[in-house]
Amino acid sequence: KKKGGWFQNTSLEITLALMATLQSDIISTVEFNHSGELLATGDKGGRVVIFQQEQENKIQSHSRGEYNVYSTFQSHEPEFDYLKSLEIEEKINKIRWLPQKNAAQFLLSTNDKTIKLWKISERDKRPEGYNLKEEDGRYRDPTTVTTLRVPVFRPMDLMVEASPRRIFANAHTYHINSISINSDYETYLSADDLRINLWHLEITDRSFNIVDIKPANMEELTEVITAAEFHPNSCNTFVYSSSKGTIRLCDMRASALCDRHSKLFEEPEDPSNRSFFSEIISSISDVKFSHSGRYMMTRDYLSVKIWDLNMENRPVETYQVHEYLRSKLCSLYENDCIFDKFECCWNGSDSVVMTGSYNNFFRMFDRNTKRDITLEASRENNKPRTVLKPRKVCASGKRKKDEISVDSLDFNKKILHTAWHPKENIIAVATTNNLYIFQDKVN
Amino acid sequence: MSQKQEEENPAEETGEEKQDTQEKEGILPERAEEAKLKAKYPSLGQKPGGSDFLMKRLQKGQKYFDSGDYNMAKAKMKNKQLPSAGPDKNLVTGDHIPTPQDLPQRKSSLVTSKLAGPGFHQFGSWVQT
Numbered sequence: 001k002k003k004g005g006w007f008q009n010t011s012l013e014i015t016l017a018l019m020a021t022l023q024s025d026i027i028s029t030v031e032f033n034h035s036g037e038l039l040a041t042g043d044k045g046g047r048v049v050i051f052q053q054e055q056e057n058k059i060q061s062h063s064r065g066e067y068n069v070y071s072t073f074q075s076h077e078p079e080f081d082y083l084k085s086l087e088i089e090e091k092i093n094k095i096r097w098l099p100q101k102n103a104a105q106f107l108l109s110t111n112d113k114t115i116k117l118w119k120i121s122e123r124d125k126r127p128e129g130y131n132l133k134e135e136d137g138r139y140r141d142p143t144t145v146t147t148l149r150v151p152v153f154r155p156m157d158l159m160v161e162a163s164p165r166r167i168f169a170n171a172h173t174y175h176i177n178s179i180s181i182n183s184d185y186e187t188y189l190s191a192d193d194l195r196i197n198l199w200h201l202e203i204t205d206r207s208f209n210i211v212d213i214k215p216a217n218m219e220e221l222t223e224v225i226t227a228a229e230f231h232p233n234s235c236n237t238f239v240y241s242s243s244k245g246t247i248r249l250c251d252m253r254a255s256a257l258c259d260r261h262s263k264l265f266e267e268p269e270d271p272s273n274r275s276f277f278s279e280i281i282s283s284i285s286d287v288k289f290s291h292s293g294r295y296m297m298t299r300d301y302l303s304v305k306i307w308d309l310n311m312e313n314r315p316v317e318t319y320q321v322h323e324y325l326r327s328k329l330c331s332l333y334e335n336d337c338i339f340d341k342f343e344c345c346w347n348g349s350d351s352v353v354m355t356g357s358y359n360n361f362f363r364m365f366d367r368n369t370k371r372d373i374t375l376e377a378s379r380e381n382n383k384p385r386t387v388l389k390p391r392k393v394c395a396s397g398k399r400k401k402d403e404i405s406v407d408s409l410d411f412n413k414k415i416l417h418t419a420w421h422p423k424e425n426i427i428a429v430a431t432t433n434n435l436y437i438f439q440d441k442v443n
Numbered sequence: 444m445s446q447k448q449e450e451e452n453p454a455e456e457t458g459e460e461k462q463d464t465q466e467k468e469g470i471l472p473e474r475a476e477e478a479k480l481k482a483k484y485p486s487l488g489q490k491p492g493g494s495d496f497l498m499k500r501l502q503k504g505q506k507y508f509d510s511g512d513y514n515m516a517k518a519k520m521k522n523k524q525l526p527s528a529g530p531d532k533n534l535v536t537g538d539h540i541p542t543p544q545d546l547p548q549r550k551s552s553l554v555t556s557k558l559a560g561p562g563f564h565q566f567g568s569w570v571q572t
Contacts, residue, residue: 174501193501221497243497275477276487327472330479 026091027430029417033097033105036421039067039428040107041435042092046076048109048162050120051437067437071120073162076111088113094179096188098201106165108188112175115190117166117201123159127151171197171207178228184235191228191240198252210258211240211250226284226341233293241298245282247307265296265307267314277329277338285341290350291422297353299344302326304355304365319365319372322357324395324406337411347420356415359404360431361391377415377429377436388438 026044033040039051049072054065079088089112098106104121131149132140174192181188189210190197196211211228215221223244231237236252248261269278281301289296295316298305302323305315321342325332332338337358344355356362357374365372374391394403417430425440481487 218498224497224500273473275473276480277473277477327476329473329476330483333480334483 026432027417027435028091028093029095030419030428030430030435031095031097031107032419032421032428033107034099034422036423036426038070038097038105039419039437040095040097041428041430042075042095042109044089044091046074046078046090046092046111048073048075048092048095048107048118071160071162073118075109075116075118075164076114079113093176096179096181098181099185101185108179108181110176110179110190113169113172115168115176115179115199116164117168118162119165120160120162123161124155124157125153126156128154166201166204168199168204168207171199177226180228180230180238182230182235183233187235189228189230189238191225193224196225196228196238196240196258208256210252210256212257212259227287229287229289229296231293232289232291239287239289239296241284241287243283244279245284245300247284247287247296247298249309263309263312265312265315267305277333280333280338281329286343288344288346290346291348292350295350297344297346299342299355301338301340301342304344304353306353306367317367319353319363321355321363322393324393327395328406332411335411337414340414341416342414343417345418345420347425348423352420354418354420354427356418356429358411358414359409360413360415361393362415362418362429377431377434377438378413379434 025047027041028044029040029042031040032038037053039053041049041051043049050070051067052070053067075092076090078090080086081088091111092109093111095107095109098108100106104119107118107120109116109118128135129149129151131151132142132145134140168190172190172192172195174194176190176192178191179188180191186202187198187200190199190207191211194212194214195209197207198210199207211225213223213225223242223246226241226243228238228240231239237249238252239247239249241247245266247265249263249265250258251262252258254260254262269282284298284300286299287296294309296307296309298307298315299321302325303321304319306317306319308316329338342356344353346353351368352364352366354362354364360376360378361374362377363372363374374393375388376391392400392403393409394400394405396406399405413431415429415431419428421427427438429436429438
């Protein structure tokens with residue numbers, strides 16, 4: 001079994017292992033838990049579906065466990081704000097797992113306005129043999145009760161129950177785009193377009209505002225917060241990205257209100273290169289720390305950038321996701337695609353990064369070998385357990401066989417959400433209505 | 444500008460292969476796209492990242508018709524005309540009261556869950572080793 005990345009071979013072997021959810025509502029978020037055993041998806045209808053990896057099959061030891069549905073529940077319902085005559089969408093924007101500390105699993109899920117802490121627990125036994133009740137719950141005639149009977153727990157079919165344990169509401173005027181659990185496992189942050197709040201997981205009736213970029217006069221508004229995340233190891237550090245392509249790192253020890261950043265990460269732009277689209281395509285749609293905590297990755301419209309936290313003036317690595325779109329910006333602006341918010345993710349060893357694109361393509365970049373690959377998530381082009389064929393987009397000139405020209409890309413088929421198992425080479429990729437789970441061939 | 448074009452034309456044609464000088468080769472296609480856009484929409488403002496654009500982003504929710512507000516405003520205005528929606532219907536201003544004509548169709552809030560339905564659990568069964 002090969003360690004390291006998928007890029008060691010010249011022929012990249014990435015096998016389609018399982019395809020889940022034939023038809024679902026539009027998937028809006030995908031997240032593995034800390035062990036990778038569970039995979040949660042959130043959708044536009046406010047539902048959360050959790051998949052669980054089967055324990056490795058001893059007989060068929062050449063394949064890892066499949067993911068099967070573990071639990072499904074309605075996390076958020078549509079609401080109506082009567083004061084402002086605004087509909088609050090039930091769409092799940094983000095799910096974040098808490099590390100497991102007992103038999104139950106906990107996750108945070110959020111829509112635009114409300115964050116909820118859900119407990120997912122298993123029940124595999126039930127008490128039987130009550131003294132005063134029949135099995136169906138009816139009370140026994142007391143005159144027939146002649147002996148004392150103590151109920152015992154007997155096994156039953158596994159039931160997975162999800163219950164909301166905390167509801168964190170009414171703290172955001174604008175739309176929540178991120179939640180991030182602190183490494184202290186006691187607090188978490190939630191970020192909307194203009195503010196970031198700090199919560200304690202046990203306390204729902206108040207939160208602390210730690211970032212507020214709302215100008216006194218809204219007409220002076222020039223940028224919004226697009227994503228925020230806590231550092232994986234330093235519980236005092238978090239970052240937030242902006243629509244202008246900057247990332248600010250803040251230290252909560254410095255002051256209660258972190259309006260002044262400790263570090264500002266921004267790549268200088270040649271002013272002669274500036275166009276109408278420059279600011280729009282520089283808007284950062286996602287920011288993710290590496291597992292090591294030494295780097296962070298940002299995704300803007302056309303590229304993925306890796307930043308060293310010790311260097312603010314430019315990224316250390318830049319990967320072009322779909323540079324051929326630069327000559328299509330006019331039509332992408334007209335059909336609103338230029339505002340699509342792509343996410344990005346690291347593999348467990350921080351050696352490979354992945355992000356989505358159009359036409360159900362997704363891209364991976366190996367940071368060590370500097371090799372990259374384009375793959376497609378679609379049922380028509382993939383048979384189960386077959387090796388995925390690399391794709392290539394032809395930007396201009398003569399199109400080679402098997403290449404796809406930029407003009408035939410389907411911009412409605414976008415992969416915005418991807419996730420990588422924290423330990424293994426298993427990835428989850430969400431197209432609009434389908435979830436794909438891929439894993440590498442184990443030899 | 445024309446001098447730049449001369450220098451960068453040969454590079455632009457093989458742009459798909461280059462990784463290193465992306466920014467330089469990107470000028471021409473991006474500017475050409477900008478020109479296209481300006482030709483289509485001459486009234487487009489100079490600052491796309493300005494407050495109008497961001498305000499639109501902040502006001503994501505749909506605005507609904509409030510008959511109370513509407514009738515109060517009508518009564519106040521009397522002879523004057525109610526301010527109309529204007530080109531940007533989603534932008535909320537202090538004076539604008541949505542009229543019945545302005546409203547987009549409300550989407551149905553209850554989406555039936557195919558995911559949670561009975562047909563769902565069949566996935567995965569065809570993947571056998």
